[in-house]
Amino acid sequence: MQHHFDILIVGGGLAGNCLALALKDSGMQIAIIEAQTRKQLYASPIGDRALALAAGTVNMLDALSIWEGVADKATAINNIHISDQGHFGKTRLSAQQQGLSSLGYVISARDIEDHVAHLVEQSAITRFCPARVVGVMAGQDAIHVSLKEHENSINLTASLLVGADGGNSSVRKLLDIPQQISDYGQTALVATVHSSLAHQNTAYERFTPHGPLALLPSADNQSAVVWTRNHQDAESLMSGGEADYLRQLQDCFGYKLGVLSLASVRRAFPLSLIKAQSMISQRAVIIGNAAHQLHPVAGQGFNLGLRDVAQLAEILLNQYQNQQDLGDPQLLAEYAAIRQKDHDKTIGFTDNLIKIFSSDWLALAAARNTGLLMLDHLPWAKNILVKHATGMAERLPRVGRKR
Numbered sequence: 362m363q364h365h366f367d368i369l370i371v372g373g374g375l376a377g378n379c380l381a382l383a384l385k386d387s388g389m390q391i392a393i394i395e396a397q398t399r400k401q402l403y404a405s406p407i408g409d410r411a412l413a414l415a416a417g418t419v420n421m422l423d424a425l426s427i428w429e430g431v432a433d434k435a436t437a438i439n440n441i442h443i444s445d446q447g448h449f450g451k452t453r454l455s456a457q458q459q460g461l462s463s464l465g466y467v468i469s470a471r472d473i474e475d476h477v478a479h480l481v482e483q484s485a486i487t488r489f490c491p492a493r494v495v496g497v498m499a500g501q502d503a504i505h506v507s508l509k510e511h512e513n514s515i516n517l518t519a520s521l522l523v524g525a526d527g528g529n530s531s532v533r534k535l536l537d538i539p540q541q542i543s544d545y546g547q548t549a550l551v552a553t554v555h556s557s558l559a560h561q562n563t564a565y566e567r568f569t570p571h572g573p574l575a576l577l578p579s580a581d582n583q584s585a586v587v588w589t590r591n592h593q594d595a596e597s598l599m600s601g602g603e604a605d606y607l608r609q610l611q612d613c614f615g616y617k618l619g620v621l622s623l624a625s626v627r628r629a630f631p632l633s634l635i636k637a638q639s640m641i642s643q644r645a646v647i648i649g650n651a652a653h654q655l656h657p658v659a660g661q662g663f664n665l666g667l668r669d670v671a672q673l674a675e676i677l678l679n680q681y682q683n684q685q686d687l688g689d690p691q692l693l694a695e696y697a698a699i700r701q702k703d704h705d706k707t708i709g710f711t712d713n714l715i716k717i718f719s720s721d722w723l724a725l726a727a728a729r730n731t732g733l734l735m736l737d738h739l740p741w742a743k744n745i746l747v748k749h750a751t752g753m754a755e756r757l758p759r760v761g762r763k764r
């Protein structure tokens with residue numbers, strides 16, 4: 362069995378698997394360590410969440426030859442409607458007005474996660490699965506990684522370790538990277554609803570005194586609901602009957618889509634912002650949710666994670682072609698410096714959105730109401746918002762065959 366790899370990736374979720382696929386044709390020796398089998402991941406209730414993918418994300422997935430396998434399972438977002446419950450202010454963004462074919466897409470997390478896992482399985486990438494990382498020690502020339510696969514202990518070395526093992530990252534802990542946790546005291550309630558009126562590819566984002574509510578257009582005239590409530594409300598909405606849940610949902614959302622009925626079970630995801638204080642350590646880097654777990658209100662988590670993947674792949678491919686050390690501290694520092702700006706901007710945008718729209722303070726409510734009204738009449742301001750919503754405000758790194 363091979364024991365040394367150029368790159369060892371811990372975590373075969375979207376971030377880890379997309380990175381492996383971005384590097385797979387480079388000649389690098391790559392291995393992925395994943396704790397759960399594909400069957401377990403597919404069956405996990407976590408897969409029930411819907412992901413809103415920015416247009417920039419879809420371009421990157423396309424360049425990595427991932428999108429073509431899931432495009433028929435995705436629904437285009439052609440319009441976004443943002444409103445504030447109990448206030449006049451609202452704004453609408455339209456792909457057509459912006460000269461775009463769409464503002465993004467909605468896809469079930471399970472569909473895209475399973476597809477990338479399938480592509481990795483078909484490739485020459487080595488997989489340790491189900492296996493867990495239990496120890497990490499960085500040395501001068503390589504990083505040493507111990508894992509448990511079934512009852513076996515395996516010791517591996519690599520030029521670079523990539524932690525892509527999610528919000529509760531073991532790699533982050535083993536590397537002693539401190540983290541900052543902000544508990545929003547909120548839970549996201551996720552479900553799929555059917556509506557009596559057609560959604561016409563419109564995504565709705567509605568800010569309410571109880572928390573933000575999003576309805577994202579999905580296949581078969583269904584919409585994916587992401588409803589954020591405080592823990593207590595969420596618990597009572599989960600334990601109450603379906604009729605009570607639908608009545609309260611309809612009260613919050615109104616009748617823009619007619620009468621709503623449940624098309625799935627309800628799931629609850631407690632929310633917190635987890636931010637690692639550093640993205641890098643000696644011969645190691647953390648990406649995706651391992652580096653930043655965001656509130657889903659703005660649908661930015663995976664979009665941000667994929668930009669980590671693309672940037673890391675770009676600098677690693679370049680370094681490998683130049684036959685330079687993949688764990689060079691200067692290279693890792695360069696990566697972290699490039700990514701920091703995007704992290705700060707995206708995390709700040711999401712955090713501010715929650716704070717501004719959860720405030721009951723009258724002056725703030727008036728300001729955001731005026732803001733939404735003004736935005737609706739200012740084409741240049743809308744252009745800026747669209748650029749952020751579609752991920753086009755960022756410089757997209759060059760990866761994959763189609764670029």
Ligand SMILES: Cc1cc2nc3c(=O)[nH]c(=O)nc-3n(C[C@H](O)[C@H](O)[C@H](O)COP(=O)(O)OP(=O)(O)OC[C@H]3O[C@@H](n4cnc5c(N)ncnc54)[C@H](O)[C@@H]3O)c2cc1C
Pocket residue numbers: 371372373374375376377394395396397402410411412413414470492493494525526527528529530531532549551587630648649650651657659660661662663664665666
């Ligand atoms: C309700 C909700 C709605 C969301 N909506 C959106 C949205 O609309 N748009 C968007 O862009 N994002 C959204 N997100 C965020 C998005 O789901 C995440 O950002 C993304 O899935 C994170 O991917 P990841 O690969 O970084 O981490 P994960 O998906 O957590 O993957 C980590 C992997 O590592 C494995 N692992 C963990 N520990 C170990 C270990 N010790 N050893 C080996 N393997 C290990 C796990 O089994 C897992 O497979 C949403 C999230 C939630 C909760």
